[in-house]
Amino acid sequence: MATARTHRSYVSYIDKSREYYAAHGYGKPYGWLAHNDAPFTPLPKPLSECKVGLLNTSYFLPEGFVYRVPQDLPRVPALAPRAELARLNNEYLSWAKDETHTGDLESYLPFAQMDAAVAAGRIGAVSDNAYCLPTQFSHRKTQKRDTPQIIEWLKADEVDVVLAVPL
Amino acid sequence: MSLAARLIEEAGIPTVVIGSARDIVEECAVPRFVFVDYPLGNPCGKPFDVASQTTIANTALELLEKAFAPQTTVQAPVVWSEDDDGWRERFMYVSEENRATLAAAGDERRRIQAEIREGEGR
Numbered sequence: 234m235a236t237a238r239t240h241r242s243y244v245s246y247i248d249k250s251r252e253y254y255a256a257h258g259y260g261k262p263y264g265w266l267a268h269n270d271a272p273f274t275p276l277p278k279p280l281s282e283c284k285v286g287l288l289n290t291s292y293f294l295p296e297g298f299v300y301r302v303p304q305d306l307p308r309v310p311a312l313a314p315r316a317e318l319a320r321l322n323n324e325y326l327s328w329a330k331d332e333t334h335t336g337d338l339e340s341y342l343p344f345a346q347m348d349a350a351v352a353a354g355r356i357g358a359v360s361d362n363a364y365c366l367p368t369q370f371s372h373r374k375t376q377k378r379d380t381p382q383i384i385e386w387l388k389a390d391e392v393d394v395v396l397a398v399p400l
Numbered sequence: 401m402s403l404a405a406r407l408i409e410e411a412g413i414p415t416v417v418i419g420s421a422r423d424i425v426e427e428c429a430v431p432r433f434v435f436v437d438y439p440l441g442n443p444c445g446k447p448f449d450v451a452s453q454t455t456i457a458n459t460a461l462e463l464l465e466k467a468f469a470p471q472t473t474v475q476a477p478v479v480w481s482e483d484d485d486g487w488r489e490r491f492m493y494v495s496e497e498n499r500a501t502l503a504a505a506g507d508e509r510r511r512i513q514a515e516i517r518e519g520e521g522r
Contacts, residue, residue: 243422244491250492252494258503258510259506265424265427271431271470273409273470274412274414275414277414288404302513327440328440332487333446334447339448339453340447342444343445343456350461375403384408387408387413393413393414399417400441
């Protein structure tokens with residue numbers, strides 16, 4: 234159904250977060266990355282033969298982790314074996330906690346959906362590891378340290394295509 | 401995550417970002433993007449709602465298969481709520497009424513951080 238609106242419908246998180254953190258007394262707004270173009274790699278083979286890797290922004294926390302301030306969080310990439318997904322944690326990520334919850338893994342890490350796609354012959358396989366890449370404030374760390382590690386794991390697992398899911 | 405998708409793509413592995421922060425992803429510019437117009441937290445579907453999860457997964461797989469150019473955005477055909485659009489306003493809400501509360505929360509956070517830094521310096 235069409236409606237008439239004076240503002241765009243979708244939320245601008247760049248605007249919202251800038252105003253929100255300014256109201257908290259943080260002086261310098263975050264600089265979001267902006268590009269005019271993007272790379273593009275065609276599928277290497279039919280999707281029905283591709284192995285899918287699932288990448289997300291959750292933390293993979295060590296046993297006994299105690300949170301005090303954001304600096305305590307292990308902001309490092311992690312390889313999360315499918316059998317150990319209970320260790321994933323996104324409590325400390327910024328998402329709409331007043332509206333929803335992340336109690337269903339499928340709402341951000343769709344393993345069951347990928348299993349169904351394998352069974353239906355839609356994709357070839359799904360990697361037995363989930364790949365965790367907690368968001369960094371530092372673009373440089375994402376670029377120079379974290380993503381190269383993720384790429385190494387993806388290649389070792391022979392992943393052909395990636396579903397990348399920021400919470 | 402958008403920057404990572406670009407780098408993974410450059411390394412020769414096709415990617416599709418599934419996300420709800422449209423402005424952030426599109427500003428960064430990624431190869432393929434499924435926009436899910438939901439509150440942040442559940443880009444792959446509502447919790448325990450297999451119908452929306454299936455729709456979004458299928459949209460992502462189809463985009464992987466059919467995109468022919470970078471920066472292709474497809475909006476997943478899902479709606480968070482037919483009768484409540486208030487979630488858009490409520491997230492990170494700032495108004496004259498809560499401004500003092502937010503400022504106090506910021507001060508408290510900086511105080512705790514300073515305390516911890518001091519403790520670690522000892």
